[in-house]
Amino acid sequence: MIVQSNPGVSYVILGKNRFTGNVPTHLCKLRSMKILDLSNNNFSGVLPNCLGSLIHLRVVDLTNNTIRGDVPNSLGSISFLRSLHLSNNKFEGNLPVALQNLISLVTFDLGNNLLTGKIPYWIGKKLSKLKILSLQSNKFMGKIPLELCEINALQHLNLANNNITGTVPHCFYYGIGMINSSYGGNKTVSTDIIYYNSTGYEENIVTYIKGNQLKYTKSIRFLISLELSSNKLIGEIPDVLMKLVALKNLNLSKNLLSGQIPTTIGNLKQMKSLDMSANKFSGQIPSSLASLNFLNYLNISLNNLSGPIPIGNQLQSLGDPSTIYKGNNELCGPSLLRSCEKDNLLDAHASKDEGKDGSQGCTWFYAGIISGFFTGLTGLVGSLHFIRILRPRNSSNLESASSNLNKLKDMYGDLTTDKDGAPDSRAPSGLKRSFPLGDSSWR
Template structure:
């Protein structure tokens, strides 16, 4: 198979293949799609996927027995659009370099489908056959569906049902073209990235079945298009943000005993309502949020500075006299300087 250097699509899903992916596949540098999902393949995820097959757009290794960590070499795949590593034995952390995936970091799509044209050469003549569209079966909003005519519109990362640990890297929030993100049923800890609201193209977000803690970022309400949300079975706490469809996802928050507010039956205490409340600002801000304390401090600083100067001038006659004398002297000095410069220019 390594001699098929012009092959663009490798679809071997739903078979009974065992062993490792053959290393000779690294010679097939024109590959755009690799789908070996639902087999019994094992071993490490090959580093040559990211080192040699730089044209890859779709990688599907779902439902196999791959183990160890996600190789950082996959971050070299700038055209990557769909990555499905779900239902394996992958451990370690999610690579922080994933913001190098240029296509996922851009909104919009080049075309609805991923089309190829059959061609072969006979002697000095080239012959072209009928075009064909790639297809792939993906899990979308918890349902397995086949995509072909709209495959080019899908931008998805599915790392669910593995043994990934550590925090969700903030770099994932740079992938603003993502339409589906599934990190469920892992061992992820830490908090939901504060800039999660940057992913405004998301239609499906599933972070369920982890050990994520802290509050739900208020800017998650910026994701206006979201149609499926599941944050259940974590250690989230505090008040559920209000906005858009967040109160319509009845089963999205279960298994978080410290969460409160609609749509959950548990009402929030005054402390839970006020703790960590924040005001949204420009998303270019460092963490996307500024607390109310920031504005209170700014107001107090202005008041103290203003009355520290003006109050002194109003109440102390000698300071007021000295201050206005200085302004008069400064005005005269600037006037004389301006006249000298003007005369020099006229004399030239």
């Protein structure tokens, strides 16, 4: 119908309707078409290869349909194409190498599909004019290709929710679009993105920021964002990442990243949304985080952070601290109602130790008393029993000695004393010395 009524039409903008069925092949007869917008409909089936013959196309937007199958190789023939939106469909398989011929692409949006394989290196090698690259929510695997760092104009990179492994590339530092805040907002450069506004079509991109899905249209030139969340990235955050001073959104959540948060994070002065939750970060939160005056969303929950939370006017106004810092049990500070005073902590530990030592002291004290009591009692009983045994034996010895003395006395009594009882001089001197009968020691 469109072809018959106006075969020279340049703009087919049919978004936000209820069209169903396959994408009509008769659209391929509109040789002068520059914009094809079939977004937000119910188109299904596979994409016709004949679209590749529309060499004057600048925009193809098929967002939010249920188109399936492979991305056609023929799209690589549209060399003047600047904006390709295939997000929220059911495209599958690997990206065709033929797409490397789209050297004029500024926006490449393939998010929320079933695409597989590695992220193609040729995206960085060939598509040097890209500003928006969105590959989130697919099934891409492998490492982030270092060639992506060669896209100097890139200001929004979204690789979230894939199966990407490896580390965060150090070479991201070369992303001029994320370093110079005036680069993305420059009126001359930004016309590549919003050029089609006068036709009724408005360039757009949908992304998650601050935990919410947001759609950028007129403000897309100010979207300077790096999203790598929900992957399997490991290692530490490269310090050079803190040189992307124009970044307004950084999302590294739900990975396996470790180490400390870089102390130079305060360099990201334009940062508005920062999400590092659900990783393995440790150590203290850098005090420089409090200097991010434009920050209005922060989530560093579910890590292993410790120490005091930095104090700053902006940090205190970000929302519920129990959500922002959740799962970091060693963090402390007024916002968590958990004291960081070392003296108090030491006193608390000392009290615990004293209590433990005191209870142990009492236990040993009473144990000593009981032990001493039983030892003394045993000694007393033993002594009494010993005396009882010796007593009869000593008595019999004394009786025997006394009997012997009496016999000696009877034998020598007349020799040692005279009739008056005085010592007798006739008695042998040995008897006088040896038997002093008057000595009390014999009694």
